[in-house]
Amino acid sequence: xxLAQTATTVPxxxxxxxxxxxxxxxxxxxxxxxxxxxIATTDDGDKTAYMKFDECWYCMPCExxxxxxxxTVNLPYLLK
Amino acid sequence: xxxxxxxLTQIDCDILIIGGGTAGPMAALKAKKKNPKANVVLLxxxxxxxxxxxxxxxxxxxxxxxPGYATPEQYTKEITIAxxxxxxxxxxxxxxxxxxxxxxxxxxxxxxxxxxxNGEYDVKKVHHIGTYVLPMPNGDTVKKALYRQLRKxxxxxxxxxxxxxxxxxxxxxxxxxxxxxxxxxxLVVRAKAVIMGLGAAGRLGLPTSGYLMGTYENPxxxxxxxxxxxxxxxxxxxxxxxxxxxxxxxxxxxxxxxxAGPMGGYTANAKGERFIECDYWSGQMMQEFFDELQGxxxxxxxxxxxxxxxxxxxxxxxxxxxxxxxxxxxxxGRGTDYRKQMIEMHISEIGFCSGHSASGVFVDEHARTTxxxxxxxGDMANVPHNYMLGAFTxxxxxxxxxxxxxxxxxxxxxxxxxxxxxxxxVMAPTKRDDGIPPNQIEYKTRRLVNDYLQPPxxxxxxxxxxxxxxxxxxxxxxxxxxxxxxxxxxxxEASTILDCADMAASASLYRTESRWGLYHNRVxxxxxxxxxxxxxxxxxxxxxxxxxTKRPVKPYVVEIAEDEKDAYYKQRVTTTVAAE
Ligand SMILES: Cc1cc2nc3c(=O)[nH]c(=O)nc-3n(C[C@H](O)[C@H](O)[C@H](O)COP(=O)(O)OP(=O)(O)OC[C@H]3O[C@@H](n4cnc5c(N)ncnc54)[C@H](O)[C@@H]3O)c2cc1C
Ligand code: SF4
Ligand code: SF4
Numbered sequence: 001x002x003l004a005q006t007a008t009t010v011p012x013x014x015x016x017x018x019x020x021x022x023x024x025x026x027x028x029x030x031x032x033x034x035x036x037x038x039i040a041t042t043d044d045g046d047k048t049a050y051m052k053f054d055e056c057w058y059c060m061p062c063e064x065x066x067x068x069x070x071x072t073v074n075l076p077y078l079l080k
Numbered sequence: 081x082x083x084x085x086x087x088l089t090q091i092d093c094d095i096l097i098i099g100g101g102t103a104g105p106m107a108a109l110k111a112k113k114k115n116p117k118a119n120v121v122l123l124x125x126x127x128x129x130x131x132x133x134x135x136x137x138x139x140x141x142x143x144x145x146x147p148g149y150a151t152p153e154q155y156t157k158e159i160t161i162a163x164x165x166x167x168x169x170x171x172x173x174x175x176x177x178x179x180x181x182x183x184x185x186x187x188x189x190x191x192x193x194x195x196x197x198n199g200e201y202d203v204k205k206v207h208h209i210g211t212y213v214l215p216m217p218n219g220d221t222v223k224k225a226l227y228r229q230l231r232k233x234x235x236x237x238x239x240x241x242x243x244x245x246x247x248x249x250x251x252x253x254x255x256x257x258x259x260x261x262x263x264x265x266x267l268v269v270r271a272k273a274v275i276m277g278l279g280a281a282g283r284l285g286l287p288t289s290g291y292l293m294g295t296y297e298n299p300x301x302x303x304x305x306x307x308x309x310x311x312x313x314x315x316x317x318x319x320x321x322x323x324x325x326x327x328x329x330x331x332x333x334x335x336x337x338x339x340a341g342p343m344g345g346y347t348a349n350a351k352g353e354r355f356i357e358c359d360y361w362s363g364q365m366m367q368e369f370f371d372e373l374q375g376x377x378x379x380x381x382x383x384x385x386x387x388x389x390x391x392x393x394x395x396x397x398x399x400x401x402x403x404x405x406x407x408x409x410x411x412x413g414r415g416t417d418y419r420k421q422m423i424e425m426h427i428s429e430i431g432f433c434s435g436h437s438a439s440g441v442f443v444d445e446h447a448r449t450t451x452x453x454x455x456x457x458g459d460m461a462n463v464p465h466n467y468m469l470g471a472f473t474x475x476x477x478x479x480x481x482x483x484x485x486x487x488x489x490x491x492x493x494x495x496x497x498x499x500x501x502x503x504x505x506v507m508a509p510t511k512r513d514d515g516i517p518p519n520q521i522e523y524k525t526r527r528l529v530n531d532y533l534q535p536p537x538x539x540x541x542x543x544x545x546x547x548x549x550x551x552x553x554x555x556x557x558x559x560x561x562x563x564x565x566x567x568x569x570x571x572x573e574a575s576t577i578l579d580c581a582d583m584a585a586s587a588s589l590y591r592t593e594s595r596w597g598l599y600h601n602r603v604x605x606x607x608x609x610x611x612x613x614x615x616x617x618x619x620x621x622x623x624x625x626x627x628x629t630k631r632p633v634k635p636y637v638v639e640i641a642e643d644e645k646d647a648y649y650k651q652r653v654t655t656t657v658a659a660e
Contacts, residue, residue, distance in 0.1 A: 002514060033126040033135055033300045034293060035240070035261060035566065038081060053566060055293045058406040061130040073406060079289035079330040080413055 010051040011058060011074040012037070018070035021047040028062035028071055037062060082564040084510050087265035088503070093121040093236070094486050095479075096256060096271035098243045099305070100124035101132020101298075102468055103277035103458030103475030105226045106182075108235045110479030111275075118483060121269065122235050125242040125261060125569075126300050129227050132279060133298050133435075133459070134468060137220035137402045139339050141193070142206075142467040144183060144214040145176045149203040152176035154210045156638045161647050162208070162362045163438050163464040164596050164607075166318060166615060169637040171445040171463045171474070179473045183214075186472070189225040192218045204342035208358040208648055213338055219402045241267055243304060244572055245502050246274065246312040249494035252452035253312070257502045259572065264510070264565040268499055270491050273453045273482040276441070277475055278305030280323065280459040281580045283573070285429025285534060286526035289330050292519065296325055296332050296428050297459075302573040303580040305460035306432055309441045310579060310626075315450040315617040317442040317462040317631070319587035320600045322535070323433040324366050326380070329426040333404040335382040340395050348383040348422060357651045361436055363597030364648040369427060370535075370598050381422035392418050427598075429526075430534055432580060435459035435466045437599055442617060442631075447478035453485055453492070508560070509571045515561030518571040525552050525578050533581070535601045537588050545585045553578055586626035587618050597649075 019025070021039045028049050029037045036053040049070070056076055063071040074080075095111050097104045100122045108122045124131050145155045155176040160167045187193060194202040194215040205211040216222070230237065241258040247268075248254055255270040282297025293299040309316060326347065328335050337347055337359035346354050349372050356368045369380055384392055396418060400408035416423060434440035440462035447455045455478035458471035466474065509515070532545035556575060562568045593608035594601050614630040621627030 003517065030127055031130040033131050033298055035126065035569075055299070055570075057293050057295070057299050058404075059135050059298070060405050061135055064136065064405075065130070073409075075331075075406060075410055075413060076289075076291050076294065078291040079287070079294045079332070080410070 008054045009077055010054050011056050011076045012051040012062060013072045013074065014049045015070045015072070016042070016046070016048045018068045019048045020068055021049050025067065027065050027067060031061040031065050033057065033059065033061070081262050082566050084264045084565050084568065088268065089266070090268040090270065092270045092491065094118040094271065095120045095273045095275065095482050096269050097122045097275045097277065098256060099132070099277035099279060100128035100237065101277060101279055101458070102134050102471035103478070104275070105230055106472045106475035107275045107277060107457060107479035109229055109233055110476045111483050112233045112235060114480055114483045118486065120235055121238060122230065123238040123241050123243065123258060123269070125240070127239045128230065128237050130223060131300065134222050135298060136405055137222050138216060138468055139219055139336065139398055139403050140213055140215040141183070141469045142338060143212045143465060144203065144469055145179055145212065146201050146203050146214065147180060149201070149211045153638045155212065157640055157644070158207055158209050159465050160636070160638070160640055161644060162360070164363070165613060165640070165645065166438070166595065166633055167464055168444070168634045170634060171443065173637050174445040174477070175463065175470055175473050179469050182469065182473045182476060189229055191216065191222055191225050206338050206341050207360045208651060213342070215339070242569055242572060243278070243308060244506060246308050246454065247494040247498060248312050248451065249492040252492050253454040254492040254494040257499060259506055259568070260565070261569040262565050264568050266503060272486040272489050272491060273455065275455040275457065275478045275482055276305050276309065276460060277458045277471070278460055280431055280433035280435060281306050282431050282433070283522070283577055284431045284526065284580050284584065285529045286523070287332050287429055288426065289332070292522060292526070294332050296327055296334070297431060297433065301459070303432065303576045305441065305456065306583065307576040307579040309449065309456065310583065310620050312451060312454070313620055314454060315442040315619050316583065317440060317615045317617055319432060319439045319583050319618055320591050320616065321363070321438045321596045322430040322584070322599045323437045323439065324430055324535070324598055325361060325428040325436060326366065326369055326425055327428045328407070328410070329379070329424045331407065331410045332428060333407055335423060335425050336399050337382060339398050340382060340384055343391050343395055344387050345382060345384045345395065347425070348381050349377040350379055350381070351377065352383055352422065355653050357653055362648055363437065363599035365597070365651060366427065366599065367597035367601065368652050373427070380425045382425060383422045384418040385420055385422060389419070429530060430584065432584070433459045434462050434464055435471065437596070438462055438464035442615070445477070446481040447474050448481065453489070455482055506568070506572060509562040510568060512559070512561045515559040516555055518560060518562060518567055518574045521552060521556050521560055522570070522574040522577055525549065525574065525581050528552070529581050529584070533584055533588065535598050537600065537602045539589065539604060542585050542589050546582070549578060549581055549585065583618055583626055587616060587628070590628040591616050
């Protein structure tokens, strides 16, 4: 029973230019109650937060607590 | 992160508090203050800084008993009536007597409560009879203020560990088994007392949007409190008294008639007519909501478009920054302007939550469960209509009583075999090479909950639900498959949700009467005080399935007159008020 790769659009967007994950910031990852954000290393070796799991309560601690204003919480498409 | 690791650590503490949302932090603070030498551990699946229902803040206290506005007797009476008489009043009465002290304490933490020009608390009337709603102008700071106190009191906080089972031995509680949500490593916590504040079972029904996490409750609260109490052998009360809320359609957040009501907003039908006198959430109110829809007068709306500009602006200011701050985005996306359009509402999916109804782990006025040394408080404990202040206050009771309990006991010995068995159960989905992912198990369970358990309740449908749940359970036990630690957390939640679904069906079938308006509307049965004026207690039976008993309602502390008993059934507006 192999697993499918179904695409899904995620509601939380991080502005890579503003994100300072490369300086060690993990605030949004730390505060998210659903634990759906992670830090990725981009192709050019830079680091940025991103939404890894489509399991968001659109609650906003990630956006409210980000020190640089890099996070935007949108509503999940299914209920928008 | 998320790689599955093999490991197990054991730690000891005097008092383990599971759930660092609302009740948990207050329990921790009270216990530590009473006995500064006690080793108090506060453990949470998420991060205590931003966890639980009050993650972003709260608009106000929905049920404060403030001297000069209400008495403990009035409040106890109101909640008894709202809860259709099935209420051990001692716990409600004690709450009503002591919650004002907790308000003053929260005030000293820096959380402000609304006062009028004379410096008096500005309490609003929302309930059917009395006046209990107290706005919080800086409600967005609640969680931060609490967290500061926890740090100051040097509470040991453990984040990102999910409790999965309680340990018992010598006839009392012995600790808990927990799993790291990012590595799958085990943590066994031995404790002399355990306080549970794991919140509601918020992921029981499926939101109509189909989005698994699009729930009213914080979806971190998947119901482990209920499942853990059940597997440990504790009694759970009145689970058939579901939580069902009147919410903003699709957004599934509160429409907040509690905020808008005192300012002139109200719940209306499609014609803009008021049809209920009182917007306070109760099963009886939800039944009227349901009837309005059935009568073809829906959809139902929150109506604000008759209010003055300043009033609407003020409502917007409160509703769009505190509890669910994405609400403004939602309305903007749909082009809903409170000044012009009404806000479409709907009836939510079901859940368990005593915070809003009465379905919870059975506790007394000390927050003691039926297992010695085990406490429960907040949304998962059965004190009806608890809300936020109830979580704080009953959490305080639990913390205080637990300190006395641990004074004369050592750790209870437990069977190491129980830990081994739990490890095997937890890790099973990691041992397969392929299979069904947890989100599909969860989706199917919750879709079946909607199809067969959502009231009005029909016997044959609920029996079918039980059959379907068994099939899903087989699939889960034989074939669930996860690829990383995060998915394993979801897998454990899926098993909790299935346990709660089983309990919901079984409890609803047991009570062969209708009670609590829509919450337990069993179409084949009328209310039957002669046989069912009692609590129903669900425990885990010998066969591993839910077993049921009746438990008498304790004699009332505050008498209810015969003509007051059904006040909550008299809230339909008789001559409909025309739209303004
Ligand atoms: C959207 C919304 C609006 C509300 N508005 C109001 C209002 O205006 N006024 C009011 O008085 N009340 C309001 N309430 C109700 C009130 O917020 C709750 O009754 C109260 O906060 C519940 O507290 P609790 O401690 O029981 O649960 P929570 O505060 O939710 O805490 C539960 C905690 O348990 C943790 N947890 C869950 N599972 C596990 C596990 N397996 N292991 C470890 N930890 C776990 C969670 O991460 C969480 O931190 C509202 C509720 C919601 C959802
Ligand atoms: S909190 Fe902001 S800056 Fe920090 S990692 Fe997240 S997005 Fe980047
Ligand atoms: S909105 Fe809430 S659930 Fe979604 S990513 Fe941000 S903190 Fe997490």
